[in-house]
Amino acid sequence: METEPPPTSGPSAAKRPRNAAATREAILRSAVEAFTRVGYDGAGVRDIAKAAGVTAMLVNRYFGSKEQLFTEAVDVSFAPRTVVTGDPAALSRDIAAALVERTAPEADHLSPFLLMLRSAPNPRTAEIARAGIERHVERELAAMLTGEHTDERTALALSVIAGVWLMRKVLGNTALIEADPERLTRQVEAMLRVLLDPESD
Amino acid sequence: METEPPPTSGPSAAKRPRNAAATREAILRSAVEAFTRVGYDGAGVRDIAKAAGVTAMLVNRYFGSKEQLFTEAVDVSFAPRTVVTGDPAALSRDIAAALVERTAPEADHLSPFLLMLRSAPNPRTAEIARAGIERHVERELAAMLTGEHTDERTALALSVIAGVWLMRKVLGNTALIEADPERLTRQVEAMLRVLLDPESD
DNA sequence: GGGCAAAGTATACGAATGTATACTTTGTGG
DNA sequence: CCACAAAGTATACATTCGTATACTTTGCCC
Numbered sequence: 400m401e402t403e404p405p406p407t408s409g410p411s412a413a414k415r416p417r418n419a420a421a422t423r424e425a426i427l428r429s430a431v432e433a434f435t436r437v438g439y440d441g442a443g444v445r446d447i448a449k450a451a452g453v454t455a456m457l458v459n460r461y462f463g464s465k466e467q468l469f470t471e472a473v474d475v476s477f478a479p480r481t482v483v484t485g486d487p488a489a490l491s492r493d494i495a496a497a498l499v500e501r502t503a504p505e506a507d508h509l510s511p512f513l514l515m516l517r518s519a520p521n522p523r524t525a526e527i528a529r530a531g532i533e534r535h536v537e538r539e540l541a542a543m544l545t546g547e548h549t550d551e552r553t554a555l556a557l558s559v560i561a562g563v564w565l566m567r568k569v570l571g572n573t574a575l576i577e578a579d580p581e582r583l584t585r586q587v588e589a590m591l592r593v594l595l596d597p598e599s600d
Numbered sequence: 601m602e603t604e605p606p607p608t609s610g611p612s613a614a615k616r617p618r619n620a621a622a623t624r625e626a627i628l629r630s631a632v633e634a635f636t637r638v639g640y641d642g643a644g645v646r647d648i649a650k651a652a653g654v655t656a657m658l659v660n661r662y663f664g665s666k667e668q669l670f671t672e673a674v675d676v677s678f679a680p681r682t683v684v685t686g687d688p689a690a691l692s693r694d695i696a697a698a699l700v701e702r703t704a705p706e707a708d709h710l711s712p713f714l715l716m717l718r719s720a721p722n723p724r725t726a727e728i729a730r731a732g733i734e735r736h737v738e739r740e741l742a743a744m745l746t747g748e749h750t751d752e753r754t755a756l757a758l759s760v761i762a763g764v765w766l767m768r769k770v771l772g773n774t775a776l777i778e779a780d781p782e783r784l785t786r787q788v789e790a791m792l793r794v795l796l797d798p799e800s801d
Numbered sequence: 802g803g804g805c806a807a808a809g810t811a812t813a814c815g816a817a818t819g820t821a822t823a824c825t826t827t828g829t830g831g
Numbered sequence: 832c833c834a835c836a837a838a839g840t841a842t843a844c845a846t847t848c849g850t851a852t853a854c855t856t857t858g859c860c861c
Contacts, residue, residue: 417808417857438721440641444849454810459850519770520639520718529771537775548783554767554775555787562763566755569720570730574738574755582749586756590791618828618838645819655840660820 425451438517439524476511477535495588502567512564626652639718640725677712678736696789703768713765
């Protein structure tokens with residue numbers, strides 16, 4: 400009873416027949432997960448491969464090296480642009496709400512910010528992450544701002560966002576974990592508003 | 601013939617006669633430097649020992665293990681409490697000014713925030729750093745605040761500070777590096793003021 | 802239906818890791 | 832002056848790392 404009608408284009412193929420593209424994608428997804436959870440230096444190619452159901456050498460066959468795999472993983476992680484798209488007036492509120500929600504203690508979002516924070520110690524991967532954030536996030540967010548020095552204000556906003564990710568999900572700061580989400584959202588929103596809102600004068 | 605002064609490439613490790621306390625301190629200083637520059641996992645005990653002018657085994661003799669060495673290094677790094685002490689009204693301004701100055705491109709401050717950021721990927725050292733920040737920084741800063749939820753607002757302020765350290769000195773964000781220091785200071789100050797200043801209503 | 806390239810695996814290598822055990826050097830007190 | 836403990840070193844061990852080389856298995860097409 401070896402029924403094998405393999406849909407060559409299935410997003411989540413359970414029993415995977417020999418399919419280079421699907422295997423490559425499985426490795427890439429496994430890499431995003433691993434790099435996000437333990438960072439670049441903490442994730443071994445053997446672990447990544449095993450979680451994808453293959454051996455370690457396929458990583459190098461398909462991606463050349465661990466570092467090139469990381470480069471693609473950064474793109475994948477930053478790609479799903481969930482940049483809150485709406486009127487610029489609600490920007491601060493939307494960002495604050497999404498941030499507090501995704502960094503909640505019970506959530507385990509595979510955030511690109513986590514990938515970046517945990518891969519930042521390595522200078523080479525830090526540079527790759529910096530380029531990824533600039534290419535995928537910084538540009539779009541800056542385009543939504545009005546007024547002067549939009550790139551600078553954007554980078555400061557990203558600093559705040561990364562800082563909250565760090566304290567809540569990487570370090571596990573007690574005060575920020577136990578904080579009331581609504582009040583926390585209001586405080587973050589107030590800070591972002593100083594940066595992002597169009598100056599009313 | 602005194603032909604052996606070269607290995608002491610440390611800061612001020614002159615000709616050190618056999619002195620347990622001095623050696624211990626040299627190792628500890630070297631550890632702070634190494635952990636700050638490359639993080640816990642990136643720093644090998646051999647490197648730390650060599651920079652202190654001794655062999656690797658002295659690290660374990662004096663500190664038990666690399667992890668215990670890190671614990672002491674965290675305390676040393678966070679100990680020089682430069683928390684701007686002044687009237688609470690100027691708190692935001694002082695913090696912002698010190699932050700922007702120390703994260704300037706030309707500065708290479710051995711900041712505890714750098715130590716924390718670069719050792720955060722490792723869960724064990726992340727916890728040690730979290731405890732250190734809570735013990736050394738969070739308490740004192742929270743005590744300077746008035747109003748409600750001082751611990752929460754303190755943690756948020758530390759998020760901002762850590763985020764700026766990350767973007768400017770770990771990632772190397774272009775916009776924040778090239779930004780005018782005075783304007784950057786004003787913007788950071790404005791954000792902190794939202795959090796720290798006594799509500800005037 | 803049989804070959805043949807593609808997909809995947811096995812093994813190994815050299816370097817680096819933290820640290821345990823055993824050794825050597827040296828300052829100092831009786 | 833000289834032993835003896837303290838200070839410091841040398842060597843080794845067991846892992847783990849990324850990846851290179853050589854091998855085996857499989858789907859597909861003529």
